[in-house]
Amino acid sequence: MMIKLSREKISSALALLTAITGLFSSAASIGNECNPENSIAYKQLIKYGVTVSKNTQMDFGRLRVSSPCYLEAWPENTKAVSDIVKIAYSYNIPIRTQGGAHSENGSSLPKKLELLIHTSQLKTVSFDHLNSLTAGAGIPIAYLKLYVSDQTSYFIPVANGGGIGPTVGGFISAGGMNESSEYYGGFWENVDSVTLVTGEGKVQTINRDNPIFRYLFGSMGQLGVITQAELRLLPRVSKPYQFTLGATEQFTFPITDGSFWKKEKFIKPVYWLNLLIEPARLAEARRDLSNLQKKYPHAMLYMPIYQWSITFFNFTPPLIYDKRQNFYATGIWGTQSIHPDSQEQLQKLNSEFNQLVLSKKYKRYIQAEPAGSPELYKLYFPADTYNQFRRIKSALDPKFLFNKGSVF
Numbered sequence: 469m470m471i472k473l474s475r476e477k478i479s480s481a482l483a484l485l486t487a488i489t490g491l492f493s494s495a496a497s498i499g500n501e502c503n504p505e506n507s508i509a510y511k512q513l514i515k516y517g518v519t520v521s522k523n524t525q526m527d528f529g530r531l532r533v534s535s536p537c538y539l540e541a542w543p544e545n546t547k548a549v550s551d552i553v554k555i556a557y558s559y560n561i562p563i564r565t566q567g568g569a570h571s572e573n574g575s576s577l578p579k580k581l582e583l584l585i586h587t588s589q590l591k592t593v594s595f596d597h598l599n600s601l602t603a604g605a606g607i608p609i610a611y612l613k614l615y616v617s618d619q620t621s622y623f624i625p626v627a628n629g630g631g632i633g634p635t636v637g638g639f640i641s642a643g644g645m646n647e648s649s650e651y652y653g654g655f656w657e658n659v660d661s662v663t664l665v666t667g668e669g670k671v672q673t674i675n676r677d678n679p680i681f682r683y684l685f686g687s688m689g690q691l692g693v694i695t696q697a698e699l700r701l702l703p704r705v706s707k708p709y710q711f712t713l714g715a716t717e718q719f720t721f722p723i724t725d726g727s728f729w730k731k732e733k734f735i736k737p738v739y740w741l742n743l744l745i746e747p748a749r750l751a752e753a754r755r756d757l758s759n760l761q762k763k764y765p766h767a768m769l770y771m772p773i774y775q776w777s778i779t780f781f782n783f784t785p786p787l788i789y790d791k792r793q794n795f796y797a798t799g800i801w802g803t804q805s806i807h808p809d810s811q812e813q814l815q816k817l818n819s820e821f822n823q824l825v826l827s828k829k830y831k832r833y834i835q836a837e838p839a840g841s842p843e844l845y846k847l848y849f850p851a852d853t854y855n856q857f858r859r860i861k862s863a864l865d866p867k868f869l870f871n872k873g874s875v876f
């Protein structure tokens with residue numbers, strides 16, 4: 469009885485949310501056949517430890533569900549990612565990348581017969597140069613920050629707040645900012661290069677001079693699989709000098725089935741709706757957010773509206789913020805509410821927030837929010853940005869196989 473009730477509740481929430489915001493658009497495809505084991509592609513992929521999963525999974529928002537039929541891989545280095553992508557690409561198998569599954573828009577949840585590449589085994593850290601380190605894309609950035617502060621006399625300037633969640637690759641794919649961005653800028657100001665496996669398994673190291681670099685931040689897995697990134701470090705003058713130049717380590721962190729947050733059974737989903745706003749419009753934006761909160765009091769258990777200042781140094785990623793200036797990130801946030809009409813209110817809040825953003829031409833941190841669908845991204849991104857993103861996608865992923873149906 470308990471199970472039946474909760475399923476009914478979930479499906480009515482699914483129907484409601486699908487209507488306006490594109491939420492749940494990736495809800496489970498309950499296919500009746502699931503036998504990729506017989507395919508030639510699978511027989512080649514199995515050599516790389518690829519398995520078939522017949523279980524569904526959800527991301528951190530618990531609003532969307534994956535297909536119950538997909539392939540899974542846990543490659544341990546860039547070469548293995550490249551080999552796997554090469555095979556999948558040659559057989560036109562759609563590929564999806566998953567870091568910590570800490571996002572809420574379903575873009576890391578596999579659809580039917582997709583190949584899901586987990587990055588959790590990409591966990592090598594190398595201290596090749598002073599003032600930087602090269603980190604595997606699957607390492608949770610907050611864990612890495614703690615480790616570096618503890619083990620060296622340097623620190624990682626920007627990582628997420630809110631505990632252990634986003635991975636290095638996932639944080640880049642979202643954009644990445646935090647309270648400390650007031651002093652050090654967005655994550656994009658603190659990364660020197662990104663290694664990306666693109667269509668056909670090509671490996672590219674993209675550094676800051678490459679025009680593609682700025683489009684990686686906020687790209688939500690559309691351009692390929694990020695396998696590692698070189699992160700800038702800053703010295704902690706208060707600590708005696710300690711830095712093991714040349715060392716390489718395998719990083720360990722708690723993990724269950726690929727998504728480490730699942731270990732914390734009792735963590736409730738946290739929802740965010742964020743505006744990225746120029747200083748002159750901050751007061752107006754905060755008023756608008758506060759009015760939305762008052763109108764939908766049960767949508768979530770609200771925390772006070774947050775506000776971070778993001779300082780401009782060298783560039784802003786077009787998929788995040790398209791002006792070369794300081795800006796604020798401010799937003800409504802809170803944990804899931806159990807009020808009977810909370811799902812309905814969350815849906816309405818999302819929908820009204822979408823309209824607000826479009827009508828007032830606000831910027832938002834769309835990559836980190838629950839809403840997301842190809843239609844919404846097309847409406848939201850300025851045409852120039854959208855078209856340029858699409859051009860880069862066509863060059864790196866000519867068959868459009870990476871994270872199909874999420875943005876493109």
Ligand SMILES: Cc1cc2nc3c(=O)[nH]c(=O)nc-3n(C[C@H](O)[C@H](O)[C@H](O)COP(=O)(O)OP(=O)(O)OC[C@H]3O[C@@H](n4cnc5c(N)ncnc54)[C@H](O)[C@@H]3O)c2cc1C
Nearest residue numbers: 567568569570571575629634635637638641645688689694
């Ligand atoms: C509680 C909470 C706190 C948060 N705090 C912050 C914060 O302080 N600052 C901030 O900026 N954001 C924050 N976020 C948002 C978070 O950074 C993003 O949702 C991020 O993308 C999650 O990373 P992940 O590794 O879990 O990625 P996933 O959820 O697994 O994937 C997210 C997207 O990135 C893609 N992706 C992941 N890894 C790779 C890779 N290696 N290569 C290519 N594509 C990849 C996926 O395909 C998917 O499209 C927070 C989110 C939550 C829920």
